[in-house]
Amino acid sequence: MVKDEGGEGEYSSEYTGKKFVIDLVCGIGILGAWAGGYYYFEPFKNADGINGNDKFKFEIKRAHDVEQRLDDVKGIDEIRDEIKDLINMIKNTSEYTSKGAKLYRGVLLSGAPGTGKTLTARAIAGESGVNFIYCTGSNFDEMFVGLGAKRVRELFAEARKNTPCIIFIDEIDSLMSKSRRFGQEHSSSRGTINQLLAEMDGFDKHDDIVVIGATNHESDLDPAAVRPGRFDKKIHVPLPDVNGRKEIMEMYLDKIKKEDNIEAKKLATMTPGFSGAEIQNLVNTAITQAVHEGKEKADLSDFEYARDRLMMGIERKKLTMTEKDRLNTAIHEAGHATVCYYTEGAMKLYKATIVSRGGSLGATFF
Numbered sequence: 001m002v003k004d005e006g007g008e009g010e011y012s013s014e015y016t017g018k019k020f021v022i023d024l025v026c027g028i029g030i031l032g033a034w035a036g037g038y039y040y041f042e043p044f045k046n047a048d049g050i051n052g053n054d055k056f057k058f059e060i061k062r063a064h065d066v067e068q069r070l071d072d073v074k075g076i077d078e079i080r081d082e083i084k085d086l087i088n089m090i091k092n093t094s095e096y097t098s099k100g101a102k103l104y105r106g107v108l109l110s111g112a113p114g115t116g117k118t119l120t121a122r123a124i125a126g127e128s129g130v131n132f133i134y135c136t137g138s139n140f141d142e143m144f145v146g147l148g149a150k151r152v153r154e155l156f157a158e159a160r161k162n163t164p165c166i167i168f169i170d171e172i173d174s175l176m177s178k179s180r181r182f183g184q185e186h187s188s189s190r191g192t193i194n195q196l197l198a199e200m201d202g203f204d205k206h207d208d209i210v211v212i213g214a215t216n217h218e219s220d221l222d223p224a225a226v227r228p229g230r231f232d233k234k235i236h237v238p239l240p241d242v243n244g245r246k247e248i249m250e251m252y253l254d255k256i257k258k259e260d261n262i263e264a265k266k267l268a269t270m271t272p273g274f275s276g277a278e279i280q281n282l283v284n285t286a287i288t289q290a291v292h293e294g295k296e297k298a299d300l301s302d303f304e305y306a307r308d309r310l311m312m313g314i315e316r317k318k319l320t321m322t323e324k325d326r327l328n329t330a331i332h333e334a335g336h337a338t339v340c341y342y343t344e345g346a347m348k349l350y351k352a353t354i355v356s357r358g359g360s361l362g363a364t365f366f
Contacts, residue, residue: 061132068122074251075244082235090128104232106211110218111237114277117214121168130164137174140192148192156199164208172213176225200230239275242268248276252283257297282306313358329354329362336364
């Protein structure tokens with residue numbers, strides 16, 4: 001303790017001044033932290049219903065507002081019969097239950113990105129004439145404990161008010177992944193998935209509710225979530241084959257101005273492995289390139305540019321290569337082309353190029 005020379009127990013004026021400044025700074029800091037915390041958490045309170053009064057607004061489509069139909073979904077001929085059977089079960093539930101059949105509680109749509117899983121779910125609702133609730137797995141991820149489970153309860157409560165109803169959960173792997181139960185995530189994450197499992201087990205056959213989940217990573221899902229009794233039916237939505245790509249191509253080609261010699265069949269053979277979303281992007285890239293070049297209509301060169309652009313990246317016009325590297329690249333691609341030409345039953349050679357794109361110095365297309 002610092003004492004004043006003039007008398008025992010008395011503090012110096014210098015020490016008193018320092019103490020006052022320190023107390024003032026601490027007080028301002030505490031007040032600032034309180035104010036900052038209040039203004040930081042206030043938006044979350046209003047948006048996410050922390051005060052207990054507000055509810056999350058799920059996207060609800062009434063039966064008469066769902067415009068998609070099964071004919072709008074192209075390139076799914078392999079699973080069309082499965083989808084039709086599911087629609088018939090939803091539309092004519094009494095026909096099945098009267099004979100002792102149990103309705104599906106959940107249907108899992110899996111497949112590569114862009115294959116039309118969301119569109120398929122909307123088409124099922126549209127054909128069945130039922131209400132449709134759309135949400136994503138990320139809608140249930142919150143920083144506050146208990147909010148995820150609360151939203152699951154609200155979702156099913158909303159569905160019961162709007163029966164018959166389809167609940168569609170897109171990217172369901174973010175909600176029902178193995179890591180939520182067996183990983184290092186917080187216990188509230190496990191509470192969210194447990195609430196969803198309880199809800200799917202809880203509603204009975206009279207609820208007229210079907211849960212449709214979509215995922216690109218079926219192997220990442222919790223086994224307890226995808227067992228029979230919760231997701232009774234699994235449908236793999238494949239990438240479209242050449243005929244499916246032709247149907248999708250025709251649908252998008254009808255929406256743009258193109259030259260008369262553009263054939264959907266030929267474009268379909270040029271795009272092996274493309275999903276429906278990638279085909280849409282291809283057509284849009286082609287017509288965009290045509291507009292850039294001042295054309296009135298897209299021609300074949302625009303579609304070739306679009307395919308090369310999407311598959312291999314931007315053309316590297318300023319890449320410096322020695323003549324020896326160019327020759328080696330040409331020999332390499334010529335080897336691919338020669339083997340293709342002389343191999344019986346091989347696919348028809350489409351293009352061989354040494355134009356550098358992305359990380360590739362050249363390419364051979366079949």
